Amino acid sequence: MTIADRWLLPDGVEDILPPKAEQIETLRSKLLDLYKSWGYDQVMPPMMEYLESLLTGVGHDLDTQTFKVTDQLNGRLMGVRADITPQVARIDAHSLAREGVSRFCYAGQVLHTKPAHTMDTRNPIQLGAEVYGHAGIASDFEVIALMLESLKLSKIEAITLDLGHVGVFRSLMQKAALDSDQERGLFDILRRKALPELEAYIPKYFKNQSLGEAVRQLAYLCGGPEILNTIRELVAPLSADAVEAVDALKQLVGRIQTQFSDVNIYIDLSELRGYNYHTGVVFSAFKTGGSQPLASGGRYDETGKVFGRARPATGFSLNLLKVADVTSLEVAKSKLILAPEQSEGDLNVLIDELRAKGHRVIRQLTDSDVELCDAVLTQVDGKWMVQDR
Numbered sequence: 606m607t608i609a610d611r612w613l614l615p616d617g618v619e620d621i622l623p624p625k626a627e628q629i630e631t632l633r634s635k636l637l638d639l640y641k642s643w644g645y646d647q648v649m650p651p652m653m654e655y656l657e658s659l660l661t662g663v664g665h666d667l668d669t670q671t672f673k674v675t676d677q678l679n680g681r682l683m684g685v686r687a688d689i690t691p692q693v694a695r696i697d698a699h700s701l702a703r704e705g706v707s708r709f710c711y712a713g714q715v716l717h718t719k720p721a722h723t724m725d726t727r728n729p730i731q732l733g734a735e736v737y738g739h740a741g742i743a744s745d746f747e748v749i750a751l752m753l754e755s756l757k758l759s760k761i762e763a764i765t766l767d768l769g770h771v772g773v774f775r776s777l778m779q780k781a782a783l784d785s786d787q788e789r790g791l792f793d794i795l796r797r798k799a800l801p802e803l804e805a806y807i808p809k810y811f812k813n814q815s816l817g818e819a820v821r822q823l824a825y826l827c828g829g830p831e832i833l834n835t836i837r838e839l840v841a842p843l844s845a846d847a848v849e850a851v852d853a854l855k856q857l858v859g860r861i862q863t864q865f866s867d868v869n870i871y872i873d874l875s876e877l878r879g880y881n882y883h884t885g886v887v888f889s890a891f892k893t894g895g896s897q898p899l900a901s902g903g904r905y906d907e908t909g910k911v912f913g914r915a916r917p918a919t920g921f922s923l924n925l926l927k928v929a930d931v932t933s934l935e936v937a938k939s940k941l942i943l944a945p946e947q948s949e950g951d952l953n954v955l956i957d958e959l960r961a962k963g964h965r966v967i968r969q970l971t972d973s974d975v976e977l978c979d980a981v982l983t984q985v986d987g988k989w990m991v992q993d994r
Contacts (some may be wrong), residue, residue: 617720617727621926626935629929633712633732636755636925640710640734643751646738648709650692652685652716659684661911667691680748684715689731690905690920697737697916698909712925722897726926729976731865733902735920740906742920744851745886745971746860752890752900752921752924753865760934768858769876771883772850774823780816780844791970795824795870795875818844829871830858851886857886869893883906888921892931899927941968942991943978955982955989 614620621629637647653674661669670687674697686692692707701707710733712795717727734746734751749766756764774795787810794802810816813964818840826832826839831856831935840847858870878887885904892899902921909916944956946968957965966982967974975981 615724615727617717619728624936624938625929626933628932629730629925631936632759632929632932632934633730633925635758636732637710637712639754639758640727643708643734643747645710645734648696648711650686650696651688651949652714653683654686654692654695656682656684657898658912659686659691661691670719672716672718687715687841688716688922689713689715689733690735690922691908693733693920694737694908694918695737695912697735698912698919700916702914703738706736706744708734710734724844725897728858729927731922732925733832733920734920735918737909737916737918740917741903742856742860743916745857745904748902748919748921749857749861749888750922752888752902753861755923756890756899756928759928759929759932760890761892761928762933763869763935764867765862765871765891765893766783767871767873767876767889767891767898768854768863768871769874769887770850770885771877771887772853772885773836773847773874774820774877775846776778776846776850777816777820777840777854779824780813781811781820783810791820792877798824798875800824806891816843824875827875828871830855830862830870830872834870835856836872854886863895878903886919895974896930897927899923900929939963939965940979941976941977942980942982944968944982946970952982952989957992981990 608989641647647828655676656671656673661672667687671684674683674685676683689711693711697703697707697709702833710731712730714728715731717729720727734748736748738909743809753764753766770873785982791806791810794806803821806849807817807821811820822839823836824955826836833851837848837851840851861868861870876887878889882905883903884906887903889898889901891897900921900923904917904919907918908918942964944966959966967978971973975994980987980991986988
C-alpha cells in the first residue's frame, strides 16, 4: 500500500471537517433539546448487536444494508446497525418495558453497505423520535409535527410533506387474492413508479376489473389533499378498511394544515416505502424542489412483537448530514484568543474565566499559533487584557 492509498477512505465514507463539524454538532444539540422539551427521553443503543435483534420486525428489510461481523468471543454473527429504530423497539419491549405511552429520541451514526441514493454517504448521522403505546391519529400527528418543527428549527424554508397510508393498498390486496409472488411483483412496480408495466400488469392478474382499476388509479391519483375525496369515492365500493384509512388520512391532513399552514402537502397512496413493516400512515419531508427526503417515518404497530411485547408505534428519523447541507442556520463563531505559554496566577484565572464564558483560548506553542487567532492576551500595566489582532 502506498502512502497515497493510506489516507483514502472507502467510497461513500467521509471525514467531517471544521467548520461543518461544528455546524452539525450545533444542529444535533438543538434538535435533541427540542425533543427533550416535548417529553422525549434520549436513549443510546450500541453500534452493533446480534443479527437476531437487528433484522427482526421493522429491521428485516435492512438485511442487505447491514454489515455483518463475527463475535470473536462466541462465534455468533453480529451486525453494525443500519437503522436505530429496531434497537429502540427492543429497548421499549425488553430493556425498559414501561406501561403506557413511551417517548424516545436518539442520535447516532449508522452504517450502510451501499448508499441509499446516488452520491449519498454510507455513514449517515441519524436523529429520530418515536412514540410507543398509542395507536391513533393523535400520535401520528405528534411525530409529524415534531419532524416539521425539527426542520424549521434547522432553518429550512419551503417544506413539502408527502403523505400516504399503506392500509389503503393492503386492504385492496386482501380483496385481490394475489399470491405472494404476484403481490411482490406489483409492489415492485409501484415502488419504481413503472407506470407502463403497471398498465400491462393489471389486466393480466386482476379478474375483478373494478378492483384492478382502483389499484391502477392509486398510482395516478397523486396531488394536493383534495385528491383524498376522489380516492375515497374510488375505494368505497371495494373495502371498508380502505375507506377508514382514507378518512384517517383526511383527519390528519386537517390537523397539519391548521398548525402548519405554510407546509405544502402532497398525497401519494402508491408510496409504499417500508410496506413490509409499516401498518398505517407513512410520510416524508422534502425541501420543496428537492429530490431526496430530509426526514421520513410512519406507523409500525406491533414492531416489538418479536421481542415479546407487541405495542403500537410511530416515529420519524432524519439524516443530519442532509439537513446540514441545506440549512441556513449560521453558527456564531467565537473568538479564538491566544494566551502566552507561561503559567502564572492572574493569567490562569483570566483564561479560566474566558473559557467559562464560552470563549476559545489556546496556549501559544509555536509562532504559527498567532496566525490562527483573532485576539491575544497581553499584559498592560501589570494587568492581563484581551486585545484584538
